[in-house]
Amino acid sequence: MTQQPPSNESPKEPPQKEDAPSHERPLERxxxxxxxxxxLRDQTWCEKQLEFTLEFGRKQTKAMxxxxxxxxxxxxxxxxxxxxxxxxxxxxxxxxxxxxxxALLQLQRDGICRELPVFxxxxxxxxxxxxxxxxxxxxxxxxxxxxxxxxxxxxxxxAQKRTTRFQMMLYKGLFDRxxxxxxxxxxxxxxxxxxxxxxxxEEFQAGFTPEQLPATNxxxxxxxxxxxxxxxxxxxxxxxxxxxWQQDKSLLGVDAFPHSEAWLKIQINQTMPFxxxxxxxxxxxxxxxxxxxxxxFRGQCSFAQR
Numbered sequence: 001m002t003q004q005p006p007s008n009e010s011p012k013e014p015p016q017k018e019d020a021p022s023h024e025r026p027l028e029r030x031x032x033x034x035x036x037x038x039x040l041r042d043q044t045w046c047e048k049q050l051e052f053t054l055e056f057g058r059k060q061t062k063a064m065x066x067x068x069x070x071x072x073x074x075x076x077x078x079x080x081x082x083x084x085x086x087x088x089x090x091x092x093x094x095x096x097x098x099x100x101x102x103a104l105l106q107l108q109r110d111g112i113c114r115e116l117p118v119f120x121x122x123x124x125x126x127x128x129x130x131x132x133x134x135x136x137x138x139x140x141x142x143x144x145x146x147x148x149x150x151x152x153x154x155x156x157x158x159a160q161k162r163t164t165r166f167q168m169m170l171y172k173g174l175f176d177r178x179x180x181x182x183x184x185x186x187x188x189x190x191x192x193x194x195x196x197x198x199x200x201x202e203e204f205q206a207g208f209t210p211e212q213l214p215a216t217n218x219x220x221x222x223x224x225x226x227x228x229x230x231x232x233x234x235x236x237x238x239x240x241x242x243x244x245w246q247q248d249k250s251l252l253g254v255d256a257f258p259h260s261e262a263w264l265k266i267q268i269n270q271t272m273p274f275x276x277x278x279x280x281x282x283x284x285x286x287x288x289x290x291x292x293x294x295x296x297f298r299g300q301c302s303f304a305q306r
Contacts (some may be wrong), residue, residue, distance in 0.1 A: 024277075025275065025277035026051070026054065026274060026275050026277060027125055027275040027276060029054075030054040031125070033126070033193070034125055034126030034127060034128055034192075035125055035126070035127050035275065036129065037127060037128070037129030037167055037174075040166065040167075040267075040268070040271050041163050041166055042163075043271050043274065044162065044163045044166050044267065045159070045160075045163045045291065046283075046284050046295065047274060047281045047282045048281045048282065048284075048301060048303065049296075049297060050281070051281040052300065052301070053297075059296040070149050070244070070246070070249070074132075074133070075114045075115050078110070078112060078113075078114060079102075079113075079115070082207060082208070082212070083207070084204060084207030084208070085203070085204070085207075086201075086204055087201040087204055088198070088200075088204075089193065089194050090194050090195060090198045090199075090200060090201075090217065090218055091200050091201055091204040093192065093194050093218060094200050094204065094213075094215075094217075094218060094221060095204075096117045096128070097218070097221050097222060097225045098208075098212075098213060098221065099115070099116070099117050100116060100117045100228075100229070101224055101225045102212075103115065103117075104116070104228040104229065104232060105228065107134055107142075108228075108231075111135065111136040112133070112134070112135045112136070113133070114132060114133045114134075115130055115131070115132070116130065116131040116134060117129070117130050117131075118131055118174040118175050118178060119174060119188075120174045120177050120178060120182075120183035120187075121183065121187060121191055122268065123268075123272055124276075125275070126191055126192065127170070129167075129170060129171050129174060131171045131175065132145060132146040132147060133145040133146065133147070134235075139236070141233050141234055141235070141236040142233055142235045142236065143235070143236060143240065145240040145241070146164065146167070146168055146171075146242070147241075147242045147244060148164060148241060148242070148243050149244050149245075149246045150243055150244065150245055150246060150252060151246055152245075153245045153247070153250075153252060155243055155253050156243065159288060159291070161255055164241050165239070165241070166264070168239045168241065169239070169263070169264045170264070172235050172239060172259050173261070175229075175235055176234070176235065178226070178229040178230075179230060179232045179233075179234065180230075181230050184226055185222045185223060185226045188222060188226070189222070194218055196219035196222070197218075198217060198218075199216050199217050200213075200216060200217060235259075237258040237259055238257055238258055239256070239257055239258070240254055240255070240256050241254065241255040241256075242254050283301075283303040284303075289303075289304075
C-alpha cells in the first residue's frame with residue numbers, strides 16, 4: 001500500500017491580531033477541493049481555533065508528532081509502505097483510490113486493514129477521511145477502531161471524547177454510503193474536478209508494478225474500488241476508541257459507543273454554516289473556556305484574553 005503524500009500546506013506566521021473577515025466563503029478559501037474529516041472534528045473542539053489554523057497553519061506539538069509516529073508504526077506492522085509522489089489531481093485521486101483498494105483487499109485476505117481512505121458528498125461539498133483500523137469479526141461484520149495516544153496517563157475529558165466520537169461516526173457514515181452504493185462511480189466523477197480518461201503521469205506510474213496498480217487512469221481504476229467497497233460487510237456497533245499512554249504504549253482504556261445517525265446529522269448541520277459563509281467562526285462556550293489554556297493561538301484570540 002502506498003503512503004499518503006505529505007500535505008502541501010505551508011505554515012504561515014501567526015497573526016498579531018484577528019484579521020478582518022474575507023468575503024470569500026471558508027470552503028472556497030481553504031478547502032476548494034473538499035473538507036477533511038479532521039476539519040469537522042477540530043471544528044467541534046473550537047471553531048475559532050480551526051479558523052486560525054486554516055489561515056496560519058497548524059503548530060505541530062511533540063505530542064502530535066508522537067501520535068503520528070504511533071499511527072505509522074501500527075500501519076507498518078501489517079502493510080508494506082510504497083512511497084510515491086502524485087504530480088496531478090488525477091494522480092492524487094489515483095493514490096486515494098489505490099490505497100482504498102489495497103486496504104479493502106487486505107481486509108478480505110487477512111481480516112484486518114489500517115489507513116483506509118473513505119470519501120463522499122456531504123451537502124454541497126466533498127468529504128475525505130482515513131479510517132485508522134478495520135477488523136473482520138466472527139459474525140462477518142466489521143469492527144471500526146481508532147487509536148489515540150495520550151501525553152498523560154489518564155483518559156480524556158468528555159469534551160475530548162465527543163470530538164473523536166464525531167470523527168468516528170463520520171468515518172462510518174462515509175463507509176456505509178460507499179458500501180451501499182449511495183456513493184458510487186457516477187457521483188465520484190460528477191462531484192470531483194478530475195478527468196476520468198487522463199492518464200496518470202509517468203512518474204506516478206513508475207512507483208508501482210503493473211500488479212500493484214492495475215489501471216492507467218481513473219476510469220479504469222474507479223470501478224475496481226467501488227466494486228470492492230460494495231462487497232464489504234457492514235460496520236457493527238460499538239465503535240471503539242483505544243487510548244494509549246505515549247510513554248510506554250500501555251492501554252489506558254477503550255471508549256465503546258454506538259453510532260447515532262440522528263446525532264451525526266445534528267453535528268454536521270451545526271458545522272456547515274461556517275464553511276458556507278453564513279456565520280463567522282464561533283468561540284467556545286463560556287463553560288468550556290478552559291480549552292483556551294491549551295490553544296496555540298491564545299495570544300492572538302480576543303476571547304481567550306478576556
